[in-house]
Amino acid sequence: MKIINKENKNKFILKGFFEEDKLKVKNLLTTFGTITEDINKQISYICLGSNKKFDKNSLKKIANKIIKLNIREFQIIAKSFVTKELDLQNVVNVFIDTYEYLNGDDLYSAKTTKSEKSFPLFLVVEDAKVVAESKQTLIISQLVNKARKYQATPPNICNSEWLAQEFKQMFKDNKKVKIKILDKAQIEKEKMNLFLSVNKGSAFEPRLVVIEYNGNPKSKEKIALIGKGITFDSGGYNLKPSQHIKGMKFDMSGAAICAAAMKGIVDLNAKTNVCAVLPLTDNKISSNAQTPDSIWTSMSGKTVEVNNTDAEGRLILADAITYAIKYFDPTQIVDIATLTGAIIISLGTTYTGIWSTCEKSYNKFLAAANKQDELVWRMPFHEDFLKNIKSANFSDYKNTDLSGKGGSNSAAMFLKEFTENKKYIHLDIAGTAGDGDNPTGVMVKTLIQFALDFDK
Structure with a gap:
């Protein structure tokens, strides 16, 4: 247009x-x-x-x-x-x-026949100020499609190694950012054993993509964006049933959305310091894949018993949060993940679930979501949802509350245990990341807006 x-x-x-x-x-x-x-x-x-x-x-x-x-x-x-x-x-x-x-020009398609070409549309706008302001809308809208492209890319193409290089290319020759990609040996050196445990069944190495942008060097404030990057989730030995395994290519949506949001934050010169830590792997079954009852020591030193290999997202996110805290000391952590099927029971496919430890941060995020017309609904952090997670006999935590009650809340509480009392926002997009086969790129706009307004 x-x-x-x-x-x-x-x-x-x-x-x-x-x-x-x-x-x-x-x-x-x-x-x-x-x-x-x-x-x-x-x-x-x-x-x-x-x-x-x-x-x-x-x-x-x-x-x-x-x-x-x-x-x-x-x-x-x-x-x-x-x-x-x-x-x-x-x-x-x-x-x-x-x-x-x-x-969008950037969406993935493997169709061999081209769709009918659409007629060009022109929008007549006489107000020069409105036209100038609309340039930001265009940039952000195109970045939503960038996230959607990666969401839609099939898992036989979009593996952890490939996706890491794609994210790197997004910031090619951009002097405003520092980007590095940790390979398996470097991840092992960091003792990110929760992350590595999920990768054990994969034919591809894990990757940790780390992006840093300092748009306000005078400020001590820094946002850490953590995005779940499971390029395909079979459930591991807790194998998903057939009706739930299709569409699991979308399980890397959080990472794609964070990468696209970072691109927008950089391109729009946000006066905010932001880093992104994106753990990438698939969750598959092999002779080496982890089994239920496995116990691992996380990067933070806390131990976790895996009582459900299909609750893998929180494992990779926990280590990524610890990495962000160790190397960037953020004042605000925001993670985004297709984390739980339970959020669909709570909020359907209409609202993204949001948890926040800080009222001020929540209000800022809600204002950003409202400005960008994306729907979020606040969910509770409460110690009751941590009881079963902390009831392990042989470790500090279990990775799953198997009671069947408030599963999205217990997942959020598990992750909160690794945030070291930093201000923390958790976003569960399991219901909103895709509309059937159609990826949505949900929250790209809100995350960019949140960063643009963060230090105001």
């Missing part, structure tokens, strides 16, 4: 109209979302319903319809969609965001 500041009278124009508008147009269709075309005058009108009821969700539906319609090269008059509740910037941002999501 291209933004232009003036309409071309030789091309078709598309205007929105409300029921309250007095348009002298014959045979005008007045059902929400319907389009009336005047071929001779090269103008189309789309009904937006009542001005009083038209909100951002209505605008999203309309933008979705126009973009999917693909019948001609429209010039969309942006100001015709403005209401008291939706200013011009809102309108432009929604159109850009929707267009990029539906037509």
Whole structure:
């Protein structure tokens, strides 16, 4: 979608109209979302319903319809969609965001037949300030698609070694960041045994991708982003049933989302210090794979009994959190992971679950999510959810509370035990990272916004 500041009278124009508008147009269709075309005058009108009821969700539906319609090269008059509740910037941002999501150039596809080419769309915006502000929306929307590309890439391509190099390429020749990739020997040297335990069944080496950006060297504040990077999750010896194993290529979504968010933070010159620690491996079965009842000593020195090999995400995240604390001493930790099926029972596929140890941090994150129109719902940290995790007879912790009660909360409490009293936000995107086979890149926008506003 291209933004232009003036309409071309030789091309078709598309205007929105409300029921309250007095348009002298014959045979005008007045059902929400319907389009009336005047071929001779090269103008189309789309009904937006009542001005009083038209909100951002209505605008999203309309933008979705126009973009999917693909019948001609429209010039969309942006100001015709403005209401008291939706200013011009809102309108432009929604159109850009929707267009990029539906037509992103960067999405993975192995189809041998090309899809029908879509007609170009133009958004007529006369306000130069709005156009300037929309550039940030475009950057962020394209980075959502970058995360979605990696989410969609099949696991026979997207293994830990490949993905680490892809993340490195994202920051190629970028002098604003420091990036390093730890191989298996270096991970062993760091004694990241929880991470290594998950990798034991893999044909590929684990990788730990570490990215550092210091956008505000004068500040002592630093955000650590930790993203779960399980490139395929079979469940290990606690093998997933057939109906749940499909789609497990999405289990690296947290890492892809963090990498894309870091790219946005850097490209938008956020005045914030941010690092990302991304543990990458698959979770598979082999003669060497870990079994239930295994006990490992984490990087932090705490011991964990693995009573469920399908609760592997929290193992790799725990060591990654410890690594971030040891080498970056962050003031705020944020992890993001497709962590538990239980969150889908709680929040469906609508809300991302969020846990926070700090009220101020939570409010900042919620404000960022609201600004970027992503839905989060706060979940509880409570000691009751740690009881079974700490009831191990032979180690400090079990990795899973097998009671079947509040599984997302007990997983969050397990991870909290490795945060060393740092301010901590945990995001469970198991329900929101994918919509069926469609990856969503959820929380890329919010994480970027959170960093942009963090030191304000």
